[in-house]
Amino acid sequence: MSLPFPVLTAEEAAAMVHDRQTIGFGGFTAAGACKVIPLAIAARAKAEHAAGRPFKLGVITGASTGKSLDGALAAAEAIDWRTPYQSDPTLRKSINEGKTRFFDLHLSAVQPTVRSGVLGKVHWAIVEASDVKADGTVTLSTSVGAANTFIRLADRVLIELNAHHPAALTGFHDLYEPADPPHRREIPLYAPTDRIGSPVVKIDPKKIAGVVKTNNPDETGAFDQPDxxxxxxxxxxxxxxxxxxxxxxxxxxxxxxxxxxxxxxxxxxxxxxxxxxxxxxxxxxxxxxxxxxxxxxxxxxxxxxxxxxxxxxxxxxxxxxxxxxxxxxxxxxxxxxxxxxxxxxxxxxxxxxxxxxxxxxxxxxxxxxxxxxxxxxxxxxxxxxxxxxxxxxxxxxxxxxxxxxxxxxxxxxxxxxxxxxxxxxxxxxxxxxxxxxxxxxxxxxxxxxxxxxxxxxxxxxxxxxxxxxxxxxxxxxxxxxxxxxxxxxxxxxxxxx
Amino acid sequence: MSLPFPVLTAEEAAAMVHDRQTIGFGGFTAAGACKVIPLAIAARAKAEHAAGRPFKLGVITGASTGKSLDGALAAAEAIDWRTPYQSDPTLRKSINEGKTRFFDLHLSAVQPTVRSGVLGKVHWAIVEASDVKADGTVTLSTSVGAANTFIRLADRVLIELNAHHPAALTGFHDLYEPADPPHRREIPLYAPTDRIGSPVVKIDPKKIAGVVKTNNPDETGAFDQPDxxxxxxxxxxxxxxxxxxxxxxxxxxxxxxxxxxxxxxxxxxxxxxxxxxxxxxxxxxxxxxxxxxxxxxxxxxxxxxxxxxxxxxxxxxxxxxxxxxxxxxxxxxxxxxxxxxxxxxxxxxxxxxxxxxxxxxxxxxxxxxxxxxxxxxxxxxxxxxxxxxxxxxxxxxxxxxxxxxxxxxxxxxxxxxxxxxxxxxxxxxxxxxxxxxxxxxxxxxxxxxxxxxxxxxxxxxxxxxxxxxxxxxxxxxxxxxxxxxxxxxxxxxxxxx
CATH class of the missing domain: 3.40.1080.10 (Glutaconate Coenzyme A-transferase)
Structure with a gap:
């Protein structure tokens, strides 16, 4: 596959992200969360802090993420503010020590709130994909979260293309984004089986700053057996x-x-x-x-x-x-x-x-x-x-x-x-x-x-x-x-x- | 006007209502609330109590009502349970003394909750109207509340036909009742000006137990001047x-x-x-x-x-x-x-x-x-x-x-x-x-x-x-x-x- 976007290492991708920027991370729970770019951003934050320079980000996610995202960024003290739901022990500790400013949102309100502008500009959308085409057509992986909105609103997009997920996942997603008031209509869904949107996200190729190739499983844990x-x-x-x-x-x-x-x-x-x-x-x-x-x-x-x-x-x-x-x-x-x-x-x-x-x-x-x-x-x-x-x-x-x-x-x-x-x-x-x-x-x-x-x-x-x-x-x-x-x-x- | 339903006195109407029944009262605030039938029911409750007989009702309203409804029924100790919002001093006192069992509902949830059956059977809908036709076509007065649902679900209906309100109010109301899951669709309203339902309620004339003619203003108070x-x-x-x-x-x-x-x-x-x-x-x-x-x-x-x-x-x-x-x-x-x-x-x-x-x-x-x-x-x-x-x-x-x-x-x-x-x-x-x-x-x-x-x-x-x-x-x-x-x-x- 030849893509018209730069294929980057995670470190090269992380080097584009700067202090005080706001990132919208795709994914929802550890499934479909990015795994290597946030880890590299965390390393960059540590290096910047060691050099006496500030490096803290605004972080918006779909919900919780994996340890390579919330966990690594929190351990690197790289999160200035964070919304919504999280479940990482390191991030939780940072929030409860008052080091990370956390505010909570109902999960259905994340996308409308981001669109309303009250959280400010979203500089980066960083998302995981199971497939990317040269024209900017992207198939997400094991979750959606708020990825479609982050991609549309962010200045630029970084993609982790994860070979662990088959490209044949195309068709498992149904992406629909309502208009905002005063132009909002009904959400035209009447049964759980209804499909109302697109199976893929279309991104203007010029907005894609780079693709990082990975092959990592989701960082999901096993549940305890019922007692x-x-x-x-x-x-x-x-x-x-x-x-x-x-x-x-x-x-x-x-x-x-x-x-x-x-x-x-x-x-x-x-x-x-x-x-x-x-x-x-x-x-x-x-x-x-x-x-x-x-x-x-x-x-x-x-x-x-x-x-x-x-x-x-x-x-x-x-x-x-x-x-x-x-x-x-x-x-x-x-x-x-x-x-x-x-x-x-x-x-x-x-x-x-x-x-x-x-x-x-x-x-x-x-x-x-x-x-x-x-x-x-x-x-x-x-x-x-x-x-x-x-x-x-x-x-x-x-x-x-x-x-x-x-x-x-x-x-x-x-x-x-x-x-x-x-x-x-x-x-x-x-x-x-x-x-x-x-x-x-x-x-x-x-x-x-x-x-x-x-x-x-x-x-x-x-x-x-x-x-x-x-x-x-x-x-x-x-x-x-x-x-x-x-x-x-x-x-x-x-x-x- | 000749109507095919009995024209009753308030006392005759009240005599049809029995201990342990549940009433859905039309109206919302004191506007459009019934004024004479509840007063007569209160008198009946007092007489029953004086005779050593029990007389307590389940009362569902749209929201608050006037003093002739919540106030009179509470003073007569005629309310066993009551939902939703109220603002009457006598009723409030009865609730806060633990004499009336009150449970609260979000006002949008009243009609779905009544339809769901968890509040039991609604024996009576008692509503105020500005016009009633022989075929059972009713124009409500200065409010709607949950009247359309109470009328449809109740065993029988009593109407206060209030000459204080002009029959020309027809056209001020827009009555729409969604279906319940799994058959519910969108509410097809996209601007405050949209009309999506009927200006009138159609009642099977056989369900109308009687009409009581009145000529009483709404029991709304004046507001204090802003300070x-x-x-x-x-x-x-x-x-x-x-x-x-x-x-x-x-x-x-x-x-x-x-x-x-x-x-x-x-x-x-x-x-x-x-x-x-x-x-x-x-x-x-x-x-x-x-x-x-x-x-x-x-x-x-x-x-x-x-x-x-x-x-x-x-x-x-x-x-x-x-x-x-x-x-x-x-x-x-x-x-x-x-x-x-x-x-x-x-x-x-x-x-x-x-x-x-x-x-x-x-x-x-x-x-x-x-x-x-x-x-x-x-x-x-x-x-x-x-x-x-x-x-x-x-x-x-x-x-x-x-x-x-x-x-x-x-x-x-x-x-x-x-x-x-x-x-x-x-x-x-x-x-x-x-x-x-x-x-x-x-x-x-x-x-x-x-x-x-x-x-x-x-x-x-x-x-x-x-x-x-x-x-x-x-x-x-x-x-x-x-x-x-x-x-x-x-x-x-x-x-x-």
């Missing part, structure tokens, strides 16, 4: 949905499913797959994980629309071996489409996401530990929850061997309010909060979701709270959290009347 | 938007405006009207208030789409005198259309809503006082804020003569998170929180928005909070609120290291 707690949570979700279907509150054809990321999400999808009361269904989600691939193979999941194909290396090899089986059963979209509030409500999604903690009134914390430290970010949970047909949050009832209850009097950071959260599920049961007043919600959360070790303590909190619309007392609202911080165990909390 | 504080807030909002327009972050044609209800909202609309830097604009909002009517007359507001025409009695008389001037300049829609997240994002609304309190990180409390007592409810604020092109919250910097700061370390009830709130405005200035990390937001909120009496106290809070992503300390987060509750003044708060 008894996650399995019970999955079974509770599946039983609840089978019951809703049986009593006619869900259409007999079921509704498309969105599921968050991680071990609980994998267990939930597994349980839906094996529950005989649930018919074959489609996914309209953000991240397509290993468990979804298994359900596609078994026929229980008939189609998966996502923003990334975030599977273990072994699973990706399986897919690449059988690309023509998966081609009609899967599509990857930009995050403003996979997470579009308009489409979540139109399609009537059943959404299942994971909480860090939930309070007695149904408010959910998805992002912060003890009100202070960022865990990962809000991701797409807000996009999906707010507009869901049925919104479900899952979490184990306790953490740290029982020293932390995830059911608390008041969440220490609130991401999803009682107005949007409908169903809460732990390994103990299902609290259906719909149509219930705060006091009734609280009793139900204790009865159905709290760990038995905490039920008496939480009930006592309600008892000392004076009567009113929301039975809570400000002086006690965080006492369980403070008991953990000061004595190492939430069970030490004492209520002050 | 120096609200005027300065309005001017700050207008200056901010004029500046955004000038630097090209808003299209030169401007974008449609949504504005909340009340005195600050009136002042904001007034200030936008007189700011020379703002071109004529359209409103796509929930409640059309007096100040909007003035701007329509002056030509500064070229069109207003709303869910209710909630104006003072004098203003309504003006409109009714000049109906043909207003006919092409105004439309009333169901709340799931006026507040549709899909349309808010498509039209790119500039949204302006009022906060009870805002915290240093940009989280907003719209609904509860001191974390416990319900004020009114979330209304449409969430529908608009989350999907806005620019979301603005306004509040005076202090309340209770300075004893309460509305800028606090942490809100005691969170309705709109830092992920959705972009701009905060008080009489002191404008905090543009977009693209800023929590620590930077906090400094900006103190500098631009807090009352000078509280700036040192709030800065000291940040100083004692250990470094981290969110500079806050759980043991101090509510100390200002507790100082007010215990000592009567937030300025008495002491921070514990």
């Amino acid at each position: 008894e707690v996650t399995n019970r949570i999955g079974e509770n979700v599946a039983a609840f949905l089978a019951s809703e279907l049986k009593i006619g509150r869900l259409p007999s054809s079921f509704l498309p499913l969105q599921s968050g990321v991680g071990n609980i999400a994998n267990a939930v999808i597994g349980a839906l797959g094996s529950n005989k009361g649930i018919p074959p269904f489609m996914m309209y989600t953000e991240v397509i994980q290993d468990s979804v691939i298994d359900l596609i193979k078994s026929g229980k999941c008939t189609f998966a629309s996502g923003c990334s194909l975030t599977v273990s290396p072994q699973k990706l090899t399986d897919i690449y071996r059988d690309l023509e089986f998966f081609r009609p059963r899967m599509v990857l979209r930009p995050q403003e489409i996979s997470n579009a509030p308009e489409l979540v409500r139109r399609l009537g999604l059943i959404t299942v996401n994971t909480a860090i903690e939930v309070d007695l009134f149904g408010n959910v914390n998805s992002t912060h530990v003890m009100g202070k430290d960022l865990m990962n970010g809000i991701g797409g949970s807000g996009d999906f929850t707010r507009n869901a047909h049925v919104s479900i949050y899952t979490c184990p009832s306790v953490a740290k061997g029982g020293k932390i209850s995830t059911i608390v009097p008041l969440v220490t950071h609130l991401d999803h309010s009682e107005h949007s959260v409908q169903i809460v599920v732990t390994e103990y049961g299902v609290a259906d909060l719909r149509g219930k007043a705060p006091a009734d919600r609280a009793r139900l959360m204790i009865e159905k979701c709290a760990h038995p070790d905490y039920r008496t303590l939480l009930s006592a909190y309600l008892d000392i709270s004076s009567k009113g619309h929301v039975p809570q007392t400000l002086q006690n609202a965080f006492s369980m959290h403070l008991a953990f911080l000061q004595q190492g165990d939430m069970r030490q909390a004492k209520w002050v009347a | 120096e504080v609200t005027n300065r807030i309005g001017e700050n909002v207008a200056a901010f938007l004029a500046s955004e327009l000038k630097i090209g972050r808003l299209p030169s044609s401007f974008l449609p405006l949504q504005s909340g209800v009340g005195n600050i909202a009136n002042a904001v609309i007034g200030a936008l009207g007189s700011n020379k830097g703002i071109p004529p604009f359209m409103m796509y909002t929930e409640v059309i208030q007096d100040s909007v009517i003035d701007l329509i007359k002056s030509g500064k507001c070229t069109f207003a789409s709303g869910c209710s025409l909630t104006v003072s009695p004098q203003k309504l008389t003006d409109i009714y005198r000049d109906l043909e001037f207003f006919r092409p300049r105004m439309v009333l829609r169901p709340q799931e259309i006026s507040n549709a997240p899909e349309l808010v994002r498509r039209l790119g609304l500039i949204t302006v809503n009022t906060a009870i309190e805002v915290d240093l990180f940009g989280n907003v409390n719209s609904t509860h006082v001191m974390g416990k007592d319900l004020m009114n409810g979330i209304g449409g604020s969430g529908d608009f804020t989350r999907n806005a092109h620019v979301s603005i919250y306004t509040c005076p910097s202090v309340a209770k003569g300075g004893k309460i700061s509305t800028i606090v370390p942490l809100v005691t009830h969170l309705d709109h998170s830092e992920h959705s709130v972009q701009i905060v405005v008080t009489e002191y200035g404008v905090a543009d929180l977009r693209g800023k990390a929590p620590a930077d937001r906090a400094r900006l909120m103190i500098e631009k928005c807090a009352h000078p009496d509280y700036r040192t106290l709030l800065s000291a809070y940040l100083d004692i909070s250990s470094k981290g992503h969110v500079p806050q300390t759980l043991q101090n987060a509510f100390s200002m609120h507790l100082a007010f509750l215990q000592q009567g003044d937030m300025r008495q708060a002491k921070w514990v290291a």
Whole structure:
């Protein structure tokens, strides 16, 4: 293949990037994230810092990335500011030490926010591709994220052309970018299977500063095997949905499913797959994980629309071996489409996401530990929850061997309010909060979701709270959290009347 | 006019309603709310209670209502449960004493939630009309709310035919009800002026249990005159938007405006009207208030789409005198259309809503006082804020003569998170929180928005909070609120290291 763009080393590419510039990185999760240019930029940052020169970048991504991107740049202290969702331990530490200025966005809002201009100019789009043609036609790799918008808006583009991904991935992507107000129309998508855009990105060849050839697998990790707690949570979700279907509150054809990321999400999808009361269904989600691939193979999941194909290396090899089986059963979209509030409500999604903690009134914390430290970010949970047909949050009832209850009097950071959260599920049961007043919600959360070790303590909190619309007392609202911080165990909390 | 339905007295209509039934009341705010049937139901409830018989109803409305509806039913202890937004002092007291079970819904979610079946059967739709024809064709009056859905789903319908409203109101309404998933399509509205539905509701005449003839004005109150504080807030909002327009972050044609209800909202609309830097604009909002009517007359507001025409009695008389001037300049829609997240994002609304309190990180409390007592409810604020092109919250910097700061370390009830709130405005200035990390937001909120009496106290809070992503300390987060509750003044708060 002969290309009319310079073929560069990662170091040559990195040398073009300068202090104070803003970069939009393609990709979404470690799947499809760049692997060698950010590593070279990190090395350049270290060298510049060693020479006494400043080198810090504005970094916008689709969501989390791999260790060679967020991890390496954070370790090199090369990130001035960063948005949105991240999950890298080194970057997280830098944010929580106040060294990296992080602000969070709902993932559907990243592309509109970049287009609005409030984040300033995007100097570079740096993206991974599985194929590049001489006319600037690019096929992305295992994810889309916000790549199409970064490419269009950036001054210049750098591409990692990764031979690990087959060029035959062309056709797995569906790239559609809405116009902005006042010229915006509907997003013309009516079923998860609909294709509304282009399978490739067209880039003006003059904008392509260079191509770096690579052959590296995605830096995705394997998930832990489900354990008894996650399995019970999955079974509770599946039983609840089978019951809703049986009593006619869900259409007999079921509704498309969105599921968050991680071990609980994998267990939930597994349980839906094996529950005989649930018919074959489609996914309209953000991240397509290993468990979804298994359900596609078994026929229980008939189609998966996502923003990334975030599977273990072994699973990706399986897919690449059988690309023509998966081609009609899967599509990857930009995050403003996979997470579009308009489409979540139109399609009537059943959404299942994971909480860090939930309070007695149904408010959910998805992002912060003890009100202070960022865990990962809000991701797409807000996009999906707010507009869901049925919104479900899952979490184990306790953490740290029982020293932390995830059911608390008041969440220490609130991401999803009682107005949007409908169903809460732990390994103990299902609290259906719909149509219930705060006091009734609280009793139900204790009865159905709290760990038995905490039920008496939480009930006592309600008892000392004076009567009113929301039975809570400000002086006690965080006492369980403070008991953990000061004595190492939430069970030490004492209520002050 | 001869109608094929029984013409009833209010008492005869009320006698058909029974204990434990659920009623969907048409209307939105006091405009277009029923006035005589609910009063008669309240009398019936009192009589039943006096006779030792139970009589309590499930009550679903569009939003708030008039004193003859929420007020009378609450005073008669006739409401078992109630949703959504309310603003009646008697009902509020009943809710905050735990006597009425209240649960809140985003106003765009009321109609889909009722259709989903989770609130159970709707026995009665009770609605006000300005015209009823023998074939069951009904023209609503000064609002829509959720009336079209209640009428379609309810077992039977009672109508207050109010001669105070002219039958010539036909054509002011545009009634469109989307299908539910999996059959839902786009809402085919692309500009505030678009008409996508029917000007009237068609009811199977057999479903109409009776018509009660009335001649009563809407129970809307007059607003207070703007004062120096609200005027300065309005001017700050207008200056901010004029500046955004000038630097090209808003299209030169401007974008449609949504504005909340009340005195600050009136002042904001007034200030936008007189700011020379703002071109004529359209409103796509929930409640059309007096100040909007003035701007329509002056030509500064070229069109207003709303869910209710909630104006003072004098203003309504003006409109009714000049109906043909207003006919092409105004439309009333169901709340799931006026507040549709899909349309808010498509039209790119500039949204302006009022906060009870805002915290240093940009989280907003719209609904509860001191974390416990319900004020009114979330209304449409969430529908608009989350999907806005620019979301603005306004509040005076202090309340209770300075004893309460509305800028606090942490809100005691969170309705709109830092992920959705972009701009905060008080009489002191404008905090543009977009693209800023929590620590930077906090400094900006103190500098631009807090009352000078509280700036040192709030800065000291940040100083004692250990470094981290969110500079806050759980043991101090509510100390200002507790100082007010215990000592009567937030300025008495002491921070514990």
